[in-house]
Amino acid sequence: MCGIVGYVGDQDALPILVRGLKRLEYRGYDSAGVALVAPAGVALAKSQGKVSILETRLNLLPDSTPCGIAHTRWATHGAPTDENAHPHSDCSGQIAVVHNGIVENYADLRQELIAKGHHFISETDSEVIPHLLEEYGGTEDLLTAAQKTELRLQGAYAFLAVAAGQPDLVVAVRRASPLIIGLGERANYIASDFSAFLDDTHRALILENGDMAAVSARAVQVWDAAGDAVEREPLVINWDIRQAERGGYAHFMLKEIMEQPEAWADCLLGRIQGDGIQVESMGLLSENLTRWRRVQIVAAGTAYHAGLVGKALIENLAGIPVDVDVASEFRYRHPLLFPETLVLAVSQSGETADTLASLYLAKEQGFPTYAITNSVGSTLAREADAAGYTYAGPEIAVASTKAYTTQILMLSLLALALAAARGRARPDLVRQLALLPALGEEWLEESESLRDHAERLAKSDQMFYIGRGIDYAVAMEGQLKMKEISYIHAEAYPAGELKHGTLALITSGVPVVAIATQPDLAIKLWSNVAEVKARGASIYGVIDHSQRRAWGEDAITEVRSPSPFLAPVLAAMPLQLLAYWAAVARGEDVDKPRNLAKSVTVE
């Protein structure tokens, strides 16, 4: 939710900042802007829309400026306009600020500052920050002004500030929203996510909640929430920046779909030992597995859908009751958790505000917490008692694909480990898990045939996804993928529920994607398919090969799952590709769907 970048060093800041913005564009693309600390003042360029539009406006900025900040926005307060684009300035134009998150008390602060004679240009909450900095003498001493400003702000946010006359300083403040400092040679970088600076350095320190940092070309000083100087241990980021590039694919989403088998292999690496699960490699202690008597999963969006699959797996394999909540509901529903409940937060980014808040709630109540995340060093990973990484590599497309299937793999591993700890070991499934990368590769080789089906779907303005049991959870994810990138209205239903109302919407030609990977529910599902067919629906069956005979022409593709429990991982891919090709056929911006952002750090 908004990406912020800063640079101070002995090179020209502008190209470094623009490159960083492009890497962070997945966090929002409503507007973009840059501020450079030039000798005569702070020079700004900003524009509504994507970074590519901003690039057409950069020619008036001064050359060879070694310090600056930049921003790519996901609008919260104020429409996506030039005026509301960051960086924002004070009245003198000597201070510039980029901000991610929400200043909750901005309305009061704005009133107060206007009464003191400050002039506001935008409708944003963010603009109070440069004016407060000005009020507290930031044009002379930015760091002290930032310390005073920080005390006035409420909410969850991160901001960077620069001031004319202080050309070797970027002040960075982190309160909840992520902020990472990349440590370079005679240069330092600041960003919401380390992909912004991985071309230049893999050494980084992660600011803790409440930290403030003074970053110059040759030094980084950090103070904690109490104002005490602290040392934050640098870590080395192992991601290869080439993973964050498109590598010949038309879209990141397609690349990320196609690289799933490799991501699955990375996720499983070292976690299967013979017929058993190596739980320590998942960040867990085996002695804890028998302590937990229930599991509460919290997550948002796609990660929530992975959680639904996880529930089916853990309940069926380990015999442990599992609840799954959308994090934004969990945090406010005053949950009544049983003792000995493991609270499991699932999040690709590890920075989703509601998921983090749910984790904090569980911690406050004394429950053990475990995070499944793709982001090493993320807030979720650091705040949970234990973390297991999906190792899917950077996921850049807003629509989650490989993160989702690796989350399901982690949940499968957890389910099997919990099952074994309760005397219900399933060595057959453990062995079959290891087959999934090869089966995924095999299916992808034939996947092009789905394109025609997707192009037919692309002509519809509404569609339905149905399934039973674990297939219903998979259907939920299928419909989300379709909605978010193709903008076709899609809804998922438990197949048996349609006749309780929704069947009224099934008319001639309405597409129904039916997921059929569970042999024990096959007959029941088929009856529901017959009901919609009788009303003229066009069926798009995504089935397991074991169902082939019953489905005939109604199946558009089949996966070869070694077990019904492992089918969701494979069945996800056709659903992702259907959505992808439908969105391409409709000419939509697949990687950057409207109104969305990759990392939702506001509630």
Ligand code: AGP
């Ligand atoms: C789905 O394609 C979206 N990207 C979205 O639903 C996402 O899964 C959700 O915002 C949660 O993100 P997280 O996994 O980073 O917490």
